[in-house]
Amino acid sequence: MRLPETLRIGILTLFQPQEVTLAAGSRPATLHLDERPVALPPGRLCRVAKDAGGLALWQGERRLAIGTHLAVAAEDVTVEVTGRRTRLRRHFCGTLTVTPGEKHLQLVVTQPPEAVVAAVVSAELSPEAPSEAAKALAVVVRSYLVNHVGRHAGQGFDFCDSTHCQLFFGEQWARWEAGRETGGALSGLGKQAAADTQGEVLWEADGGLSDAYYTACCGGRTTTPAVAFGMGQDSTTATGVRCRWCREARFFAWMRRVDRRTLARALLPELAATESWNIAVAGRTPDGFVTSLVVQAGSRQITLPNYRFRHLVGQRLGWNLVLSNRYAIEPHGEWLVLRGQGFGHQVGLCLAGAIAQAQAGRHYRDILRHYFPKSACHNALQTDF
Numbered sequence: 001m002r003l004p005e006t007l008r009i010g011i012l013t014l015f016q017p018q019e020v021t022l023a024a025g026s027r028p029a030t031l032h033l034d035e036r037p038v039a040l041p042p043g044r045l046c047r048v049a050k051d052a053g054g055l056a057l058w059q060g061e062r063r064l065a066i067g068t069h070l071a072v073a074a075e076d077v078t079v080e081v082t083g084r085r086t087r088l089r090r091h092f093c094g095t096l097t098v099t100p101g102e103k104h105l106q107l108v109v110t111q112p113p114e115a116v117v118a119a120v121v122s123a124e125l126s127p128e129a130p131s132e133a134a135k136a137l138a139v140v141v142r143s144y145l146v147n148h149v150g151r152h153a154g155q156g157f158d159f160c161d162s163t164h165c166q167l168f169f170g171e172q173w174a175r176w177e178a179g180r181e182t183g184g185a186l187s188g189l190g191k192q193a194a195a196d197t198q199g200e201v202l203w204e205a206d207g208g209l210s211d212a213y214y215t216a217c218c219g220g221r222t223t224t225p226a227v228a229f230g231m232g233q234d235s236t237t238a239t240g241v242r243c244r245w246c247r248e249a250r251f252f253a254w255m256r257r258v259d260r261r262t263l264a265r266a267l268l269p270e271l272a273a274t275e276s277w278n279i280a281v282a283g284r285t286p287d288g289f290v291t292s293l294v295v296q297a298g299s300r301q302i303t304l305p306n307y308r309f310r311h312l313v314g315q316r317l318g319w320n321l322v323l324s325n326r327y328a329i330e331p332h333g334e335w336l337v338l339r340g341q342g343f344g345h346q347v348g349l350c351l352a353g354a355i356a357q358a359q360a361g362r363h364y365r366d367i368l369r370h371y372f373p374k375s376a377c378h379n380a381l382q383t384d385f
């Protein structure tokens, strides 16, 4: 296995747009619609919308062209989408294609893997983060890319741009929501971290690639993919480790409340009217990670794996409720109080911990050894996997 020369990243995958606006910058852009060139003069906008199984290009009320496959040099345009509450603007490098997906437009950016590594590090870390933490993250990001290339092959790309795979916002990004603007750009930190670790991946002692992940804050201890995702076998290297480095982080310990009925409706809509309803943690690993929950509704009792519970709650009530896989649920009358440690799936590199270790003067390879004790850095450029 070797990283391909380019990777295809599905963009705006969570947004699922029916329509996007492409804006030319200070140079003219040339859109290629089914190989036919459509010129977009400097500063002009063009809407791309799904249209009877294909794509339609609009300028104001005027339809410019219809087709099925649009390609453009990504640096020549900015992409903008508008939803009911949010507006996003993104700028990419490489090639951008737009096709009519089954339910929404499918946008794919194609870039060399090292550019993707730089973009993911830039999306995850503030430009002021210490460089050794960024380098450790770059190695983990690259290892993930090697391991999971083609993860979304059925949808026509390799990786999505959300935390399902790895955060990818491109060269520049802005978001407007509730009158507030946030954004960022590909950072010198991200580019330098990718360049300084070029080709390096994590390699297991037994000669295989490590299945490497990163998480925002482990909350004192990491766990394995089998516990967090409910899939894959625990490899010899995939053991959790202790981490004292993220103790000062915002989500080291957290508390959230939810009322019973809201949670009941989210989990089992058909049982929403049931008077007596309860949920409790049913299973834990010896180091405290939740593996299953039991829901009691009247005479029925249903056991849910933890990964399924978190996914259902995340999709229906938002991802800001059950923040990690290590938590307790306490009943307080109509309310349930969740108290937990860490933020994210808690597998692999702890980002908050890596930043603290780098601030304490540790080298990125020491940081990686801490979170992947049975793996070593290895230069993928010199090896056929």
Ligand SMILES: [Zn+2]
Pocket (backbone or CB within 6 Å): 151, 152, 159, 160, 161, 162, 164, 165, 166
């Ligand atoms: Zn994905």
Ligand SMILES: [Zn+2]
Pocket (backbone or CB within 6 Å): 217, 218, 219, 220, 221, 243, 244, 245, 246, 350, 352, 353
């Ligand atoms: Zn940690």
